[in-house]
C-alpha cells in the first residue's frame with residue numbers, strides 16, 4: 429500500500445468556494461425582518477446568557493430602525509471582539525438558547541444579527557474605541573489573541589498605555605490562525621486588531637516574550653503585565669509512528685489553510701483525525717474541503733461524551749465526515765517512511781474516571797487497521813511555560829491559577845486570562861476569554877489605582893462611543909457553562 433498525499437485534489441475554483449464563509453450574511457432587508465420578530469423583553473434572558481452581557485434587545489432594536497452604527501456600538505461596548513463572537517459563539521447554548529421565542533417558535537438569530545451590525549462597522553472602517561485620558565501607567569500584554577485584545581482595548585479605554593507583544597507575524601491569535609476560514613476569515617480577526625490599533629494599542633509582532641524579550645524587562649518597564657499567551661500545542665500521543673511526516677497537529681494543519689494558497693496544501697486521499705473536539709471537527713471538515721475522499725474522526729469514547737458542539741457535529745456529518753466512536757489509535761502504520769494506516773483498537777466504556785466521564789477500556793483482540801494517508805492529531809492543547817518557571821506561579825491542571833474576577837496571579841505585577849489561565853483551558857469559548865480579558869483589564873486598572881486617578885474627572889473614562897463598559901458579577905450568567913471552543 430502506498431501513501432497518497434498530494435496538492436490540488438480539487439480545481440482551484442472549487443477550493444476557493446469551499447473555504448468561503450459557510451453562513452451567508454443577511455441582506456439589510458433580511459436583518460430588519462429578523463430584528464422585527466424580537467419582543468425586546470424586559471429583563472431579557474438572552475442578555476443573562478451572554479458571557480459578556482451584550483444588551484441584545486437594544487442592539488436588535490437599532491437594527492430594526494436601520495441604525496447599524498448604533499447597534500454595533502452597543503455590541504462592542506460589552507464585547508470588544510463582537511465580530512469574531514458573532515461567528516464562533518455557540519449561540520444555541522448561550523443567547524439564542526435562552527431566547528423566549530425558542531420555546532414555541534424559532535429563537536431570534538442573534539448571532540447573525542450581531543454579525544450584520546458589526547460587519548457594517550468594520551466595512552465602514554470606523555474606529556469604534558476611543559482611548560481614555562492617560563493616567564500615566566503602562567501595561568504590557570503578552571499575546572494578541574482574543575483575551576489579549578479584549579484586555580488591551582479595555583485598558584486603552586481606561587486610560588492606560590498598552591504594548592502588546594505577539595510571537596506571530598500577525599495579531600489575532602486563534603481567531604487569525606486557528607479557526608477555519610469558512611467560519612471566520614482572517615480579515616475579520618485582523619479588523620478587530622485594527623480596532624485595537626486605532627485605539628492606540630501598540631503591537632510588537634514577531635516577538636516572543638521569554639525568548640526575544642526577557643520577562644524581567646517587561647516587569648521593569650511596565651507597571652503591570654497581562655499574560656494571554658494561549659496554549660497552542662497539541663500534546664504527543666506517545667504511539668509508534670507519530671513522527672512520520674504525514675502526522676500533523678490539527679492547529680498546524682488549520683493554520684496552513686489560513687496562511688497558504690489552498691491549491692498548494694497537500695492532503696491525503698484518506699485522512700484520520702484523532703479527537704472529537706471542535707478543533708478536530710474543524711480539521712476534519714477542512715480536510716474534506718481540500719478534497720480528501722474519506723475523512724474519519726477517531727474517538728475513544730462515544731457520541732455522548734464528544735466535546736464538540738452539536739452544531740459542529742451536524743456540520744461535519746453534512747460534509748461527509750465519518751465518526752468512528754469507541755475507537756482508539758495504537759500505532760501509526762508506515763511503509764518506506766510514509767503513513768499508510770492507523771492501527772486502532774475497539775473500546776468500551778467503563779466506570780467513571782476522576783473527571784466524572786466514563787473511562788474507555790480496550791476490548792481484547794479487537795485491533796484493526798484503518799487505511800489512511802494522513803493523520804491529524806486534535807487531542808487538546810498544552811502550553812510551554814518554562815520561561816515563567818522562576819516566578820513560581822500556582823498551576824492547576826496545566827493552567828495558571830488566577831482570581832476569576834480580576835485575573836490576578838500570585839505575582840503582584842502579573843495578571844493572566846485566556847486558555848493559559850483559569851478553569852476553561854483549551855475548551856473555553858472565545859466569548860468566555862473575551863470576558864476574562866475584560867475583567868482582567870479592570871483588575872489591572874484597580875491595582876494601578878485607576879479609579880482613584882480618575883476621581884474628580886467626571887464620569888468614568890471607560891467609555892466606548894459613549895457607552896460604559898458593563899461588568900456584572902460572574903454569577904449573572906446562570907445559563908452559561910463553558911464547554912468547547914471554538915474555538
Ligand code: SF4
Pocket residue numbers: 465466467468469472473474475484485526527528529536538
Ligand atoms: Fe429578543 Fe429573544 Fe432576547 Fe427576548 S429573549 S429580547 S425575544 S432576543
